[in-house]
Amino acid sequence: MVIQDSKSLMIQATGLTHYYGPYAAIEDVNFGVERGEVLGFLGPNGAGKTTTMRILTGYMPPTRGKVTLDDFDIVEQSLEVRRKVGYLPETVPLYTDMPVNSYLKYMGTLRQMPPKDIKRRISEVIDVCRLGDYRSTLIGKLSKGFRQRVGIAQAILHEPEVLVLDEPTIGIDPIQVVETRRLIQELGREQTVVLSTHILPEVSMICDRVLIISEGKIVAEDTPDNLAERLKGSEQMEVEIGGPVSQVLPALRALKGVASASHRSNHGKEIYTIQANEGQDLRDEISRTVIGGGWSLLSMQTMGMSLEEIFLKLTTHEEL
Amino acid sequence: MRTVQAVAWKEIQIYFSSPTAYIVAMIFLALASFFFVRDLSNPFPQASMSSFFQGATIILILLAPTLTMRLLAEEQKLGTIELLLTSPVRDWEVVLGKYIASLVFLLGTIVLTLYFVLLLIIFADPDPGPIWAGYLGLILYGAAALSIGLLTSTLTSNQIVAAVVAMGILLVLYFTDFAAATLTGLPATIVNEIGLKSHFDDFERGVIDTKHIAYYLLLTSFFVFLSIRALESRRWR
Numbered sequence: 001m002v003i004q005d006s007k008s009l010m011i012q013a014t015g016l017t018h019y020y021g022p023y024a025a026i027e028d029v030n031f032g033v034e035r036g037e038v039l040g041f042l043g044p045n046g047a048g049k050t051t052t053m054r055i056l057t058g059y060m061p062p063t064r065g066k067v068t069l070d071d072f073d074i075v076e077q078s079l080e081v082r083r084k085v086g087y088l089p090e091t092v093p094l095y096t097d098m099p100v101n102s103y104l105k106y107m108g109t110l111r112q113m114p115p116k117d118i119k120r121r122i123s124e125v126i127d128v129c130r131l132g133d134y135r136s137t138l139i140g141k142l143s144k145g146f147r148q149r150v151g152i153a154q155a156i157l158h159e160p161e162v163l164v165l166d167e168p169t170i171g172i173d174p175i176q177v178v179e180t181r182r183l184i185q186e187l188g189r190e191q192t193v194v195l196s197t198h199i200l201p202e203v204s205m206i207c208d209r210v211l212i213i214s215e216g217k218i219v220a221e222d223t224p225d226n227l228a229e230r231l232k233g234s235e236q237m238e239v240e241i242g243g244p245v246s247q248v249l250p251a252l253r254a255l256k257g258v259a260s261a262s263h264r265s266n267h268g269k270e271i272y273t274i275q276a277n278e279g280q281d282l283r284d285e286i287s288r289t290v291i292g293g294g295w296s297l298l299s300m301q302t303m304g305m306s307l308e309e310i311f312l313k314l315t316t317h318e319e320l
Numbered sequence: 321m322r323t324v325q326a327v328a329w330k331e332i333q334i335y336f337s338s339p340t341a342y343i344v345a346m347i348f349l350a351l352a353s354f355f356f357v358r359d360l361s362n363p364f365p366q367a368s369m370s371s372f373f374q375g376a377t378i379i380l381i382l383l384a385p386t387l388t389m390r391l392l393a394e395e396q397k398l399g400t401i402e403l404l405l406t407s408p409v410r411d412w413e414v415v416l417g418k419y420i421a422s423l424v425f426l427l428g429t430i431v432l433t434l435y436f437v438l439l440l441i442i443f444a445d446p447d448p449g450p451i452w453a454g455y456l457g458l459i460l461y462g463a464a465a466l467s468i469g470l471l472t473s474t475l476t477s478n479q480i481v482a483a484v485v486a487m488g489i490l491l492v493l494y495f496t497d498f499a500a501a502t503l504t505g506l507p508a509t510i511v512n513e514i515g516l517k518s519h520f521d522d523f524e525r526g527v528i529d530t531k532h533i534a535y536y537l538l539l540t541s542f543f544v545f546l547s548i549r550a551l552e553s554r555r556w557r
Contacts, residue, residue, distance in 0.1 A: 057406040060555050083408040093399030097337055098330075109326035110407040154403070 010035045010162060010192045011056065016065035018051050025051040026216040029065070033162075038188035040207035041196040048216040049196035050090055053166045056194060057087045069162060083111070086160035090167045092151035096140030100131055100150055103139060104157060111158040118157075125153040128183070145176040152180070156187060163187060165195040169202060181206055237274045237302050239286060243295030245270060251293055255285055269298070323409050327417025328424070331391065335425050340390070344383050345429045351379045356436045367444035372436060373454040373524040377517065380465050381494060385486035387425060388469030389479040391418040392551065396477035405555070415470070415548045422466045430458060450526035457523025460536035461516065465490055467543035474550040490516065 011033040018025045026048035033039045041049045055062050056069070058078045067074040069081045095103055101122065108118035126132055129149040134142060139150060148168070155163060168184060169177045184206050187193060197203060203210050204224040212220040212227075220227060241248050245263055252261040252272060257280040262273050276282045283300060290297040335341035355375025359366050392415075395401040404414060440446040469486040476482050496515030500508045512518050516539075519532040 054402075059402055059406050079408050079410070082406055085406065087403065087406045089399065089402045091399055093402055095330075095334075095400055096398070097334060102330075102333070106326060106330050107403070107407070110323055110404070110409050112323065112408060 008034055010037070011067065011069050011194070013052075013056075013067045014065060016052070016055065016062050016067060018048075018055060018060075019063045024216055026213075029213070029216070029218055031211055031218065031221070033192055033194060035192055036188075036190070038184070038193040038195070038206055038208045040203040040210045041194070041213055042198070042200065042203050042210050043196075043213035044198055047213045049198075049213060050166055051216075052213070053087075053089075053164050053194070053196055056162075057085050057164050058082045083158075084161045086155035086158065086163045088151045088155045088163075088165045088168055090170065092147050094139045094147055094150060097138060099136045099138055100126075100142075100153075101135045103150065104154060107154045108157055113158050121157050121159070125157050128156070129153040130179075145172040148172050148176065148180065152183065156191075161192060163191050163193045163195075165193065167196055167198070169197070169199065237276065237282065237286075237300065239272045239274060239290075239300045240269050240298040241272060241290055241295055242270065242298055243290070243293065247293065248272065248290075248295060251289055252286070255282065255289060257282055257285070323413045324417040324420065327409075327414055328420040331418055331421030332424055334390075335387075335421065340386065341425060344386050345425075345432070348376075348379055348383050348429050349432060352376055352433055353436070356433075367440045367446035369436065369440070369446075369451050369454055370524055372433070373458055373520075376433075376458055377461055377494070377520055380462055381487060381490040384422075384426070384462060384465035385469040385472070385483040385490070387422045388466050388473050388486065389483040390473070391422065391470060392474045392547075393477050393479045393482045397479075401554070411551045412548045415474070415544065415551055419467065419470050419544055419547070422470070423463055426462045426466060427459065430455070430462065447526070450524060453526045453528050454524045456528065457520050457532070460523075460533060460540075461520050464516065464536050464539045464543070467540045467547070468493075471543045471547045471550065474547045493517075 009032045011031075013029060013031050016029040017027050029048070029052065031039075041052060043049050054060050055067060055074065058074055058081050061075045070084055072080045072084075074081050095106075098106070104122045104125065105118055108121065109115075113121065126135060129152055131146070131149055131153060134146060139147060142150065148171075152165075152168070155165070165184065169180050172180065181202065184193060184195065188206065188208075195206070207224060210220075210222065210224055210227060211218050239252075248270070249261060249263050249272065252258060252274060257277050259275040259277050261275070264271050264273070274282065274286070283302075286300065287297050352372055352375060356369070356372040358375075359368050359371040392401070395404060405411075437446075437451055440451075468489050469482070472486040472489070473479070473482040476485075493514065493516040495517075496511050497518055500512040500515070503511060513535075519535045522529050522532055
């Protein structure tokens with residue numbers, strides 16, 4: 001799927017397959033992540049996102065297939081790989097009976113950071129994740145949102161080259177969601193980030209590239225914009241035209257390249273929804289027709305298909 | 321080695337920040353003093369720790385698993401094992417660190433019973449041989465008991481299951497002499513030699529036999545090794 005110079009790739013996965021008993025969580029998944037890229041895995045629950053993340057972080061080996069991270073094999077050279085990765089698992093598992101400070105210190109030691117760096121980095125990540133007032137609070141007493149921040153703090157503590165975030169904004173309140181996304185965007189400027197989500201706007205906000213995964217297989221891969229473009233299929237437009245509906249509508253329908261046209265009135269405005277055939281740009285045609293008919297063209301708007309629709313289209317395709 | 325130390329230190333801190341450890345230590349000391357007093361309140365009191373050592377081996381069957389049950393079962397329950405195993409830490413370092421923490425806590429508790437020895441020295445003239453040999457035996461016995469609890473804690477995410485299974489194994493190993501009594505010849509010898517208790521009695525009599533030391537060290541390393549293997553197998557399950 002991705003054919004690039006393997007040297008520029010941070011992560012390269014080929015033929016990744018994982019079985020839980022007889023059930024395949026992911027099957028023949030191939031992808032590559034470039035250095036400094038923010039890659040999003042998008043898919044409904046149970047699509048195989050968490051399985052993929054767990055394989056990337058060395059938590060469990062794939063049943064089949066190979067992954068290299070910075071040219072280290074994820075199974076054979078697991079320790080080297082784990083040194084380079086920061087990981088935020090889906091449920092943010094933390095030691096509830098430890099204070100934030102000691103927890104971060106512990107994670108730093110486990111990551112074999114020199115004691116001096118641990119101290120410096122703890123105050124840095126506490127700043128970045130805005131945990132200042134909660135340094136010595138027991139993690140068990142923190143709210144879900146703050147625990148999420150502690151989770152992110154430990155993931156970035158050792159300045160990993162790759163950040164793997166599994167559903168980083170799940171279960172936290174909307175304001176914290178916005179903050180978390182901003183934080184991920186900032187981190188993505190310097191680090192390679194792989195994140196999974198089932199929230200569509202999140203992907204278009206944060207990610208450079210999206211992999212849509214469904215039932216353990218990658219069903220689409222592109223930038224959020226291209227994906228929208230590529231999957232438009234038929235293009236929709238909304239046009240406001242001043243003129244008698246009984247004349248305008250047949251005239252629009254008669255145009256070449258128009259698949260369908262419909263009309264609705266909205267507070268005295270006459271709005272026509274026009275469905276064009278694939279790849280056709282009808283703006284020119286429409287404006288000429290309207291002017292030629294002696295009517296007035298008041299507005300014209302292209303309606304791209306939202307990622308949500310694409311997502312539904314892609315992931316429900318097989319059932320249809 | 322730094323990571324082993326870090327894991328051990330964190331576990332020790334958690335022992336002291338939770339009530340479980342204090343309760344375990346308190347019950348151990350209370351029961352131990354009960355056994356200790358038994359020897360003294362006879363019509364013919366002896367300046368000996370024999371009853372204490374006998375009692376301590378039974379108490380440890382119940383208390384060692386409660387010290388170890390949390391070690392890995394809780395990590396699996398909370399899911400923190402996911403972050404632990406994705407850190408650049410080897411599985412043996414995790415297991416060893418956890419084991420050392422439980423051993424340090426147990427040693428600390430045993431050290432507190434030296435108070436009994438002090439009493440004997442002040443008020444009587446005890447024979448030091450059986451006392452120091454007994455302590456050596458008790459530490460080895462406790463180390464073995466903890467290693468069994470460590471293994472069961474690795475195998476389940478349920479702390480109660482971990483503790484109960486470990487107690488079961490310890491009880492079986494403790495009472496092998498009953499089973500040995502119904503057998504004859506080689507099987508009897510084998511069953512008796514496997515037993516935890518049959519190797520302890522010499523220590524408490526003041527005899528330090530390398531055979532017994534080797535037995536406890538072997539048993540302990542065997543269960544610690546199995547625990548490491550069990551943790552490794554989590555990745556493949």
